[in-house]
Amino acid sequence: MLSSAPPSGTPRFGANYTPSQGWFHHWLDFDIDAVRTDLDAIAALGLDHIRVFPIWPYFQPNRTLIRPRAVEQLVALADAAAERGLDVNVDGLQGHLSSFDFLPAWTQTWHRRNIFSDPDVVSGQAEYLRTLAAALADRPNFIGMTIGNEINQFSAGPHPDPDRVTQEQAESWLRTVLAACEQGAPGKLHLHAEYDAAWYQDDQPFTPAQAARLGAVTAVHSWVFNGTAQRHGRTGAATRAHAAYMIELSKAWADDPRRPVWLQEVGAPAPLIPAEHAADFTESTIEAALDCQDVWGVTWWCSHDVSRDLADFPELEYSLGLLTNDGAVKPAGAAISRIVEEWRGRTYEPAVRTTAVVVDDAMSRRSECGPGGAVFEAFARLVADGVRPTTVLASRAADTEHLAARGIGEVVLPGDVG
Template structure:
């Protein structure tokens, strides 16, 4: 691990949202990246929309790929590294799946061999186009693509955990083939950790790919249950970072807080800066943190219809590129260059998911015990219950005490 944590942002174009790929304006992108770089951030996560880039299974549009490379080069000119999410997939409540996977061509995006071959070639092509760019971090397979695999999606492409793992391994290999040696990973939303029937599992998240990605959103029942200033709310990101470590086979596998934001009205606009301060402070208290990437860069324009209300105001910048209080808070962390000196977390909470992963969800015994320990001043981590007596594993992680949820809450 680097001695420094990376700070970045998920890039949401100020003009046209992600539909900007249809009316690509590099000058507008450059202006957006100027505002991002002015905060001192060092990387952006970029989202090509899959149907725009691969409208037919055997057509990956060269012009679209060139535009993606142009975005990466513009970022490099401003000192910004780039991670690229390939399969979009799902963004801000909208699904973007190509027509060759839907309706009359309905095929499972995780298990159909022809579809998976098309996905692999798409990811390989994007990775290869960027492989020689020094500022290219690597590929993320897609943005929370796991949400297509189970409910509450209204029309899921169901698969088993074994099929999900095979899909992940195939697509990670395609990324590696296109850009060998880069940091390639996959990213799921928090159903991976919390939802009993989600086929993308914590083991997949913590063991496949170059590092573990977690996405922290407190509208998942956390803020509703604990309030905007509750310990569980302000430390939700830290909880997910530490929860991910329970399944990791490498004691110090890096974890990337790849998405985190301040969603209104649960986090009112006037409280966004305080929430940002608390969330980042909590995350920085976790060891093996690769980076923090805020969602998102620029607000969604009110000219665009049908977004959930909270999506319009998640940006660090207004739609006309003015920094908001949360942006200034994040910039202060960077400017102060606080040494990354996370706490030694010697107390671990035993995680037994035999009843189901929902024990880790808001209201579940693992979740609530972690919040109570944190509120009491303990800096807990987690360990799988079947490793709770593995002296070698505990020693490698610096754990000297293991407690159960019942012991914490009794």
């Protein structure tokens, strides 16, 4: 199986792998047979890839100790996935998962150091990412590395103890760790992924330009609990098209008009999306996303529910799986399986979007792109009226060459959308 596919081919469909036994703590008691059982259930849905999550402090408990056994277990997981026709993307720096932070002791308390700017920490991170990438480089089912899961949440509020950096420092860090992945596994699909604060939060040092210009593809993580579903409801156009909106918003910032975009995380969070409506939300979200050009693929969050035996998760985290904790297919999983079958062998080339909403270039105006903001609401109104909009930066709104390259024939200001 190829590690990647061009956006003009059939889109990729996958799941973020959440182990059914022990959640991500399974690395502490790694059981390859349990992993194989999980992967069998994922493959049975027809999916072609998984995104996996080594826990950073479990793999690198000391700055100069990357546990060989942990790396071997990661490779074993990747090989088990290959046996089931599944490609693998590996998130390196976990980092943050489902409301829990996982940072090694050598960055905290008595050893408190900024994880983005301290030279020793960054050097340790680079060696860790290089090591994981190199261990998998010769595996044909290895897609590549993602730097970490929404690691930008550590860089600003609302995190309770942020490692604050400037935009310039954030970009320098991204370039350094992406280069380490490339050194470990040359030519693979290496990328970084932020949660939506990079697109919507005015003081976030990780920026839309970084997301849309650094790395092999742009990753977007679409969660409607960010105020979208609260404001627009379960069936609102903004809710059903939120993932598509983020994909199209990323295109405003991309230098390459055909840069691939990976919808790397999206899910149906209860109670905003009640369980009985999860399948409908799944279908409408994916349908809207695949009506955007250049989508590399869709990776649903997540494969398995979190076990109720585990304490202290936010309530919604227990029910996001395509499969129950014991492997039974849920309605959202059945919906994904139907979609995969419908798309099998189809050529992917949606129509060009000819109407673009103007986005202010200023980082201090990013909140206009979030729920309730002028750009966000204008886009949602156009969708509700049957328009297929995209976005364009204000600095490019009169650039005829740029507009022509993207097929944009009409540029509208947010305030002009009634």
